[in-house]
Amino acid sequence: MKAVKITEGIYCLPVNLESYKLFEGMWPMPNGISINSYIVQGEQTALIDLLEDVGDKPADFDAEMASIGINAAGIDYLILNHMEPDHTSWLPVFHARNPAMKIFLTGKAKQLLKDFCGIDNNVEVIKDGDTLDLGKGKVLTFYETPNIHWPETMMTYESSSGTLFACDAFGSYGTLNNVYFDDQLSTSQHDFFINEALRYYANIVSSFSTFVSKGIQRLSALDIKVIAPSHGIIWRENPQAIIDSYTRFAGYLNGPAEAEVTVIWSSMYGNTEKLVNNIVQGVRSAGLPVHVHRVPDDHVGLILASAWKSSGIILGMPTYEYEMFPPMAWVLDMFRRKKIWNKKVLRFGSAGWSGGAQRELDQLTEKLKWEFIEPIEWKGAPTDIELDLALKQGRLLADKVKEFCAT
Ligand code: FEO
Numbered sequence: 345m346k347a348v349k350i351t352e353g354i355y356c357l358p359v360n361l362e363s364y365k366l367f368e369g370m371w372p373m374p375n376g377i378s379i380n381s382y383i384v385q386g387e388q389t390a391l392i393d394l395l396e397d398v399g400d401k402p403a404d405f406d407a408e409m410a411s412i413g414i415n416a417a418g419i420d421y422l423i424l425n426h427m428e429p430d431h432t433s434w435l436p437v438f439h440a441r442n443p444a445m446k447i448f449l450t451g452k453a454k455q456l457l458k459d460f461c462g463i464d465n466n467v468e469v470i471k472d473g474d475t476l477d478l479g480k481g482k483v484l485t486f487y488e489t490p491n492i493h494w495p496e497t498m499m500t501y502e503s504s505s506g507t508l509f510a511c512d513a514f515g516s517y518g519t520l521n522n523v524y525f526d527d528q529l530s531t532s533q534h535d536f537f538i539n540e541a542l543r544y545y546a547n548i549v550s551s552f553s554t555f556v557s558k559g560i561q562r563l564s565a566l567d568i569k570v571i572a573p574s575h576g577i578i579w580r581e582n583p584q585a586i587i588d589s590y591t592r593f594a595g596y597l598n599g600p601a602e603a604e605v606t607v608i609w610s611s612m613y614g615n616t617e618k619l620v621n622n623i624v625q626g627v628r629s630a631g632l633p634v635h636v637h638r639v640p641d642d643h644v645g646l647i648l649a650s651a652w653k654s655s656g657i658i659l660g661m662p663t664y665e666y667e668m669f670p671p672m673a674w675v676l677d678m679f680r681r682k683k684i685w686n687k688k689v690l691r692f693g694s695a696g697w698s699g700g701a702q703r704e705l706d707q708l709t710e711k712l713k714w715e716f717i718e719p720i721e722w723k724g725a726p727t728d729i730e731l732d733l734a735l736k737q738g739r740l741l742a743d744k745v746k747e748f749c750a751t
Contacts, residue, residue, distance in 0.1 A: 385478070398432060
């Protein structure tokens with residue numbers, strides 16, 4: 345791969361991680377992900393963010409540097425917007441090639457740099473609003489944006505081009521293959537990256553949505569012409585599109601999200617499964633879109649995106665040994681961790697000799713600000729009574745969602 349020119353003196357160095365890898369060791373990436381570093385050249389040269397030390401990816405990065413006639417010795421400044429190892433685990437190797445380069449980072453990143461990379465020399469801790477003049481009109485300004493999504497995070501803005509190097513913010517899953525900018529995307533590719541941004545957001549960023557909203561508000565005074573994230577497509581034709589998407593995603597925390605319903609169901613012997621079709625029909629009869637996921641077949645990383653975006657959640661879950669069916673318990677615990685808040689919720693599910701799933705569900709979700717409607721619970725196989733109720737309660741939940749979204 346070659347470096348991708350954004351404008352005179354500014355280049356993106358994207359490296360693709362393919363789909364075999366789990367991001368953060370747990371999130372499936374069916375479409376892979378790119379890790380984007382950036383070069384800004386004035387009289388002096390800055391490298392913004394780095395990459396993970398995985399497979400032959402550092403060799404790809406070296407080739408991209410070479411394509412614009414740069415190597416490690418030519419880097420005067422390394423800007424570390426974020427210390428997570430997908431951007432820094434190759435840093436010890438790279439740094440050893442040029443220990444004289446000066447590293448700019450936040451105060452909280454300094455300790456992380458030492459802990460993760462063993463580096464503590466030639467380090468300059470920035471204060472919010474500090475600038476670095478590279479010459480030839482290229483000036484970098486640093487903005488502290490804590491908790492998007494680690495406590496040490498910052499963003500870097502190059503004023504002559506209006507480029508915001510946002511690191512994880514405004515990022516998405518999806519590799520970059522010969523298409524790097526939003527203006528090169530077809531409509532379906534554009535939708536693809538917005539959907540991949542949502543899944544990335546729900547997996548990685550959602551717990552920090554309050555900080556995302558604050559950060560976007562704070563950066564709104566900047567004249568942003570290009571959003572250059574550390575994952576995914578570069579937004580230069582319409583940067584507002586990804587800013588608006590992230591603003592919307594962050595707003596889902598307090599709801600309402602979209603007028604949609606996500607059905608997540610699991611079944612041991614098919615008795616809970618027997619209600620799924622009627623539940624879905626009930627929701628559809630109100631005209632709402634429905635996303636259906638079976639657990640444990642679908643990974644929670646995929647389920648989180650539709651749950652984050654939906655104002656309504658329906659859980660099909662039997663009781664298992666007096667408690668929730670364990671694969672669903674894992675999904676719901678992830679909902680708690682990722683702050684799937686402010687939803688309208690229905691649960692249905694069978695039990696053998698005793699119930700108990702609803703009781704544990706109520707306890708687990710008591711801080712999630714969920715409003716439940718009457719659950720559908722039965723012992724053994726469902727009868728026509730439960731099948732009829734599934735239609736009615738599916739419809740009722742959908743009507744609640746519509747009412748919520750109309751507020
Ligand atoms: Fe792309 Fe939080 O690292």
